[in-house]
Amino acid sequence: MRTALHAEWTKLRTLPGTGWLLIGVVAATVIISAAVSASVSCSSPANCHVDVTKLSLTGTYLGQAVVAIVAVLAVGGEYATGMIRTTLAAMPRRTAVLAAKAAVVTAVTLAAGTLAVLGSVLAGWLILPGHGYTPANGYPVLSLANGTVLRAATGTVLYLALIALLSLGVAAAVRDAAVAIGAVLGLLYLFPILTQVAGSPGIARHLQQIGPMTAGLEIQASTGLRSLPIGPWAGLGVLAAWAAAALLAGTLVLRRRDA
Amino acid sequence: MTATMQRSGTEAGNRDGFGRLVHAEWTKFRTVRGWVIATVIGAALTAAVGLYAASGPQTGCQPVGPNGPSGPPAPCRPSNPVGPGGEAVSDSYYFVHRALPGNGSITVRVTSLTGRKSPTGGGIAPGPNPEQNFTTAIQPWAKAGIIVTASTRQGSPYAAMMITGDHGVRMQYNYTGDTPGLPGAMSAASPRWLRLVRAGDTLTGYDSADGTRWTRVGTVSLAGLPATVQAGPFVTSPAWVQPQNSGPTVATAVFDHVSFPGTAPGAGWHGASIGANAQVASSLPGRFHATGGTFTVTGSGDIAPAGPGPTNIGRPADDGFVGAFAGLIVVIVVGAMFITAEYRRGLIRTTLAAAPARGRVLAAKAAVVGSVTFVAGVIGAAPLIPVGASLLRSHGNYVFPMSALTEVRLVAGIAALLAITAVLALAAGTILRHAAGAITAVVTLTVVIYFFSVPLAVLPAGAADWLLRVTPAAGFAIQQYVPAYPQVNNVYTPQHGYFPLAPWAGFGVLCLWAAAALCLAAVLLRRRDA
Numbered sequence: 001m002r003t004a005l006h007a008e009w010t011k012l013r014t015l016p017g018t019g020w021l022l023i024g025v026v027a028a029t030v031i032i033s034a035a036v037s038a039s040v041s042c043s044s045p046a047n048c049h050v051d052v053t054k055l056s057l058t059g060t061y062l063g064q065a066v067v068a069i070v071a072v073l074a075v076g077g078e079y080a081t082g083m084i085r086t087t088l089a090a091m092p093r094r095t096a097v098l099a100a101k102a103a104v105v106t107a108v109t110l111a112a113g114t115l116a117v118l119g120s121v122l123a124g125w126l127i128l129p130g131h132g133y134t135p136a137n138g139y140p141v142l143s144l145a146n147g148t149v150l151r152a153a154t155g156t157v158l159y160l161a162l163i164a165l166l167s168l169g170v171a172a173a174v175r176d177a178a179v180a181i182g183a184v185l186g187l188l189y190l191f192p193i194l195t196q197v198a199g200s201p202g203i204a205r206h207l208q209q210i211g212p213m214t215a216g217l218e219i220q221a222s223t224g225l226r227s228l229p230i231g232p233w234a235g236l237g238v239l240a241a242w243a244a245a246a247l248l249a250g251t252l253v254l255r256r257r258d259a
Numbered sequence: 260m261t262a263t264m265q266r267s268g269t270e271a272g273n274r275d276g277f278g279r280l281v282h283a284e285w286t287k288f289r290t291v292r293g294w295v296i297a298t299v300i301g302a303a304l305t306a307a308v309g310l311y312a313a314s315g316p317q318t319g320c321q322p323v324g325p326n327g328p329s330g331p332p333a334p335c336r337p338s339n340p341v342g343p344g345g346e347a348v349s350d351s352y353y354f355v356h357r358a359l360p361g362n363g364s365i366t367v368r369v370t371s372l373t374g375r376k377s378p379t380g381g382g383i384a385p386g387p388n389p390e391q392n393f394t395t396a397i398q399p400w401a402k403a404g405i406i407v408t409a410s411t412r413q414g415s416p417y418a419a420m421m422i423t424g425d426h427g428v429r430m431q432y433n434y435t436g437d438t439p440g441l442p443g444a445m446s447a448a449s450p451r452w453l454r455l456v457r458a459g460d461t462l463t464g465y466d467s468a469d470g471t472r473w474t475r476v477g478t479v480s481l482a483g484l485p486a487t488v489q490a491g492p493f494v495t496s497p498a499w500v501q502p503q504n505s506g507p508t509v510a511t512a513v514f515d516h517v518s519f520p521g522t523a524p525g526a527g528w529h530g531a532s533i534g535a536n537a538q539v540a541s542s543l544p545g546r547f548h549a550t551g552g553t554f555t556v557t558g559s560g561d562i563a564p565a566g567p568g569p570t571n572i573g574r575p576a577d578d579g580f581v582g583a584f585a586g587l588i589v590v591i592v593v594g595a596m597f598i599t600a601e602y603r604r605g606l607i608r609t610t611l612a613a614a615p616a617r618g619r620v621l622a623a624k625a626a627v628v629g630s631v632t633f634v635a636g637v638i639g640a641a642p643l644i645p646v647g648a649s650l651l652r653s654h655g656n657y658v659f660p661m662s663a664l665t666e667v668r669l670v671a672g673i674a675a676l677l678a679i680t681a682v683l684a685l686a687a688g689t690i691l692r693h694a695a696g697a698i699t700a701v702v703t704l705t706v707v708i709y710f711f712s713v714p715l716a717v718l719p720a721g722a723a724d725w726l727l728r729v730t731p732a733a734g735f736a737i738q739q740y741v742p743a744y745p746q747v748n749n750v751y752t753p754q755h756g757y758f759p760l761a762p763w764a765g766f767g768v769l770c771l772w773a774a775a776a777l778c779l780a781a782v783l784l785r786r787r788d789a
Contacts, residue, residue, distance in 0.1 A: 017693075039718065177694055185588060189584075193581060193710060
């Protein structure tokens with residue numbers, strides 16, 4: 001397993017795109033978060049019911065798409081170049097190959113995700129008080145010493161890692177980077193768009209409970225926890241279930257089919 | 260694929276003909292099983308997701324008794340009046356009227372217009388006085404004046420002269436017509452005189468600040484006006500609206516110096532609440548009393564075109580078009596792969612050896628992928644309006660009407676949206692030579708930006724508005740068919756189906772993006788080694 005990990009790490013590290021994509025994860029997340037934090041303002045406490053913790057992490061919605069590219073390419077890239085045959089010849093235990101890939105991709109996503117989340121929270125901490133979101137108006141300081149903010153921040157890093165695992169599993173199952181990225185982005189963004197038109201609140205709530213993004217991102221909620229469609233950790237659990245199902249499908253396909 | 264290459268090689272004299280290139284690209288497309296299956300899936304997903312979405316919304320009718328809403332919302336078969344132009348309209352007001360046989364001139368002076376609104380969170384009190392919790396506030400588009408209408412039936416042709424809460428004197432006719440008259444606020448010290456002159460089918464409106472010097476505001480011709488029309492003072496006041504909320508309001512106006520052909524002042528008038536029994540409680544019953552020549556009239560509702568919004572009158576028939584988002588992701592994948600697969604397999608070198616005019620190869624690819632996705636889009640979107648609208652109706656929703664021509668425009672527009680986005684993805688794939696990056700870029704520019712602006716709604720209205728004007732996501736405007744009217748107070752946001760750009764303008768922005776990307780792709784394809 002150590003050699004498998006080492007091999008996967010070498011492959012991921014030496015791809016020209018990986019570094020840029022990881023920078024892209026951080027940049028996309030922090031820039032969108034900072035832009036959204038800068039675009040809101042709260043003049044009087046009565047008319048701005050905003051979850052500032054969630055708001056300061058808005059960039060996750062875009063950063064996750066870049067995370068998905070990293071994870072999809074880790075598998076799909078090998079199928080594109082035929083490298084997968086060399087990999088499997090060198091390492092015939094296919095489950096171990098996928099596990100090593102998952103471990104390496106998770107590690108780099110956790111690293112990039114931590115930077116992205118810290119940057120976003122820092123931007124919110126710097127920007128939001130100047131726009132009226134002050135403790136005097138009833139908004140907490142965005143500090144990681146605050147238990148809820150810490151939960152949202154660490155949860156978002158875990159969320160990005162789970163998105164990477166989901167994408168990796170889908171890519172292993174469909175064995176093509178283009179199809180995999182289409183499937184992952186569809187899975188992520190279609191649920192909330194469908195929620196928009198589901199006129200009956202019951203159906204909308206149900207869609208939010210089962211959607212990988214809508215459920216998983218409840219981990220960022222810090223206010224109105226009682227009215228959430230699904231609790232923060234339970235929501236992350238839904239995403240974990242999606243990731244596990246995708247990895248299972250990917251493992252089965254990898255074991256059963258010729259590369 | 261092999262067959263095509265042999266053909267292009269042997270028929271050397273013809274090989275650069277554009278038709279030949281399109282044929283070669285079409286052969287490549289149809290012989291890759293995955294792309295054909297994906298195109299079919301794209302059409303099927305558009306239809307399936309769309310019909311699922313259209314089967315969701317349910318509206319219950321709120322029964323309205325003489326004292327306002329009574330009882331809980333119940334299943335119903337809602338309807339809405341339709342104006343002479345075929346559009347859905349609101350037509351509720353308090354009307355003090357009498358018959359006007361033939362031609363004549365009606366004049367009134369309005370000395371006061373005040374209003375009251377229901378509190379947020381439904382404040383219609385049960386019992387005989389539904390307005391007891393109302394607070395004083397006049398709606399900007401509350402209306403008081405004189406109206407000539409074909410009949411008291413809702414949706415009748417009409418012309419009216421009115422003073423409004425905050426938009427001065429207006430002449431309005433047949434629901435959508437609106438001409439400004441004297442600006443500025445009215446008070447007892449500075450009243451407004453209004454006059455409507457009927458000559459056959461032609462109505463001319465005048466206004467005046469003093470009753471002696473009159474200014475013509477407008478002249479309209481109302482086709483098919485009967486010989487005897489109903490005419491007289493009216494008052495109405497539209498619902499207040501917030502993004503997720505609305506409630507009824509009332510307005511009260513004082514009229515005097517009422518002059519009607521052939522009658523003594525104050526005699527022979529009938530008061531009636533037109534359309535106050537609407538199933539949606541945005542109109543309360545009105546009242547009037549006359550003392551001498553002075554009429555005090557209270558009314559509620561609106562005489563205006565109706566559209567989707569927080570008043571929940573009904574839903575647009577394009578709810579099902581959300582299915583296009585599912586189809587969009589599929590066609591983006593297909594469009595990008597149509598070129599990146601060639602790079603991946605090295606086929607691009609053979610393609611460019613067989614057809615050295617690289618720009619024309621790209622044009623042929625765009626023509627093929629655009630045509631195929633357009634056809635798939637038509638097949639996927641065609642059932643969305645007829646089936647989707649009947650699903651919406653079967654769940655008690657009122658569906659805003661559209662003409663057959665609009666229906667064709669919507670289906671063709673959604674199909675064109677898919678086709679142009681596929682071409683954009685093809686261009687992005689040529690520029691990036693990398694499927695995953697190209698797909699993510701185009702999905703981000705279209706679906707994710709729409710997602711940020713509409714369902715997520717974290718962006719302030721200005722930023723969302725800007726994104727839906729300048730990014731390829733502007734193309735989604737093609738699905739709007741109920742226009743926004745400046746003279747109707749409503750929440751005109753994409754959440755309610757109103758886009759910042761007109762349908763074809765928004766689609767044009769998407770086309771510009773696709774054209775620019777295609778040009779850049781052609782330049783790069785010529786410059787770079789394959």
